[in-house]
Amino acid sequence: MDHPNQLKMTVYTALFVALIAMGAFIAIPLGPVPIVLQNMLVLLAGIILGPVWGVGCVGIYLLIGLVGLPVFAGGTSGIGKLFGPTGGYLIAYLPAVFVTGIISNKFKKNILFDTIAMIIGTLIIYAIGVPWLKMVFSLSWNKALAVGIYPFLIGDGLKIAAAAFLAKKIRPLI
Amino acid sequence: MATLNPFVFRPGHSNLHYLDTRCKFFLVCIVSLSLLKANFPACFILLGTLIFFIQQINLELGQTLKHLKYFILFLVFIILARALTIPGDPLVQLYGISITHQGLYEGCLVAFRFFLVMVTGIIFSNTTRPANLKNAVQWYLKPIPFVPEKRVGIMISLALRFLPLILNQANETRNAVHSRCGNLEKNPVKRFIRLTLPLLKKTFLSADHLILAMEARCYCENRTDPEFKPSGKETLFIITSLGFWLCIQFF
Numbered sequence: 001m002d003h004p005n006q007l008k009m010t011v012y013t014a015l016f017v018a019l020i021a022m023g024a025f026i027a028i029p030l031g032p033v034p035i036v037l038q039n040m041l042v043l044l045a046g047i048i049l050g051p052v053w054g055v056g057c058v059g060i061y062l063l064i065g066l067v068g069l070p071v072f073a074g075g076t077s078g079i080g081k082l083f084g085p086t087g088g089y090l091i092a093y094l095p096a097v098f099v100t101g102i103i104s105n106k107f108k109k110n111i112l113f114d115t116i117a118m119i120i121g122t123l124i125i126y127a128i129g130v131p132w133l134k135m136v137f138s139l140s141w142n143k144a145l146a147v148g149i150y151p152f153l154i155g156d157g158l159k160i161a162a163a164a165f166l167a168k169k170i171r172p173l174i
Numbered sequence: 175m176a177t178l179n180p181f182v183f184r185p186g187h188s189n190l191h192y193l194d195t196r197c198k199f200f201l202v203c204i205v206s207l208s209l210l211k212a213n214f215p216a217c218f219i220l221l222g223t224l225i226f227f228i229q230q231i232n233l234e235l236g237q238t239l240k241h242l243k244y245f246i247l248f249l250v251f252i253i254l255a256r257a258l259t260i261p262g263d264p265l266v267q268l269y270g271i272s273i274t275h276q277g278l279y280e281g282c283l284v285a286f287r288f289f290l291v292m293v294t295g296i297i298f299s300n301t302t303r304p305a306n307l308k309n310a311v312q313w314y315l316k317p318i319p320f321v322p323e324k325r326v327g328i329m330i331s332l333a334l335r336f337l338p339l340i341l342n343q344a345n346e347t348r349n350a351v352h353s354r355c356g357n358l359e360k361n362p363v364k365r366f367i368r369l370t371l372p373l374l375k376k377t378f379l380s381a382d383h384l385i386l387a388m389e390a391r392c393y394c395e396n397r398t399d400p401e402f403k404p405s406g407k408e409t410l411f412i413i414t415s416l417g418f419w420l421c422i423q424f425f
Contacts, residue, residue: 007393008385010325014332015381019374021333022340060329063311068202069334070295076288077295078206162366169371173378 009049012174013057016045020061021071036073039125040159042093043100043118047167048174051101058093065090088132089125096121109171115164122156182338183303188230190301192405195310197412198298204415205294208422209287216422217286224293231301238296245292249285256281304334309399324395332384340377347373 023037042061046054061071070077073086082090100121107113126149134144185191190198205220212220228235239246257265262276308327315323351357351369359365 007388010329011332011381011385011388012378014329015336015377017329017333018336018340019377021337022344056326056329060326060333063326064330064333066203067199067307067311068206068295068298070292070299076291077202078209078291079203080206080210080291083210158363158366162363162370165367166371166374170374170378173375173382 008174009053013045013049013053013060016041016049016057017061017064020045020057021064021069024071024073037159038073039089039093039122039156040163042097043121043160044163044167044170046097046100046121047104047114047117047163048170049101050105051098054097054101055094058097062090062093083136085133085136086129087136089129091132092125092128095128096124099124104167109168111164111168114167115160118160118163122160182299184231184233184300186231186301188227188232188301189405189407190227190231190297192403192407193301193411194402194404194408195302195306196313196402197404197408198302199310199314201411201415202294202298204419206291208415208419209290211422212287212290214283214286216418217283217290220290220418221286221293224290224297227297228293231297233296233300242292249288252285252288253278253281256284304331305400307331307334309402312399313402322395328395336377336381339380340373343376343380344369344373347376 020038020041023041042058045057049057065071065077065081066079068077072081072090081087100117103117103120104114130144130148133139133148134141137144139147208216209220257273257277258271260274260277260280262274264272265275265278266273308331311330312323312327315321315326347369350372356365356368359368
């Protein structure tokens, strides 16, 4: 390790990978897509770690899920999960965490911009996840929106509010 | 710590414990891909094979299922969601809501596949040391340009060590919140924050201690990694799994 900051970020990134995995394990099933804390922690990783380490964190999370560790929603895993109905949501975490990290880095320590960054991140997740869900299940747009977005909107709002508050409290710790 | 979750390594002397981790990665990928198209007979064959390995690694089924109660609930919801939403011949009709034959069949099949993926993951994590996992990931990532495979390996092994720690701290925090009647709070955001904020603070503090300990020991990425020790049964496992995958694809 060349720089102490690099070691620090390596450990924090590993910690966020573990937190995202734990968040995915606590899943509330509702139709084909379960409600999980994982997306809140993904966006929080973007805010706390920044765009580069955030992408690294999500990349490693996806990698350990793909190689077989049960870290995806509800404790599932494997390469098949990427081709399943929630595969789009998983892939979307990468651009979402990157964009959230960039916006949050530009306007540091501002709860309003953190909230905006997470809303944009959530929209990116839906923009990729819902068409994927539609394609896998051959659903109509109305049905895809009904099972892929509407049941989660209130939960997402609450999660973003909680995450913005948590980000404000956690930032001074690192 | 190991009793806290079913995903940690448990030492043993089974065939899977001695199998090269790179081969185990490959097997998990093949099983996962096979399950995408697997029907009930194929799922039962795989279940039988997994039960055989579970017995070989002396995994306590009762204890494991207790830890997986939320996951089992998740499977029940999947079955119900499919049974109620997929159109077909009605099996039961109540107040205009019908459970269909096709929906129930589809739901049970999807839940069965999820269950098998979960069991495969548990067997994999119970028989693979985090250090070997790290090495295998490094080995697979080495040919990919611009990927710092050693750092990725370190992060994976650290993340795996953080998992039981977070579970332990989550239980402690939950007990502390309950003892202060925090579970009676009606506002879901407040309830959520009262649990997660102390938990995150605790885990970040643990991470800080780890950073200090690593710095104090002059930790560096370029350490000598343990060598891979193939058991000699890798070819048999790979051929069998590929055979299973091909059978599912063509029959």
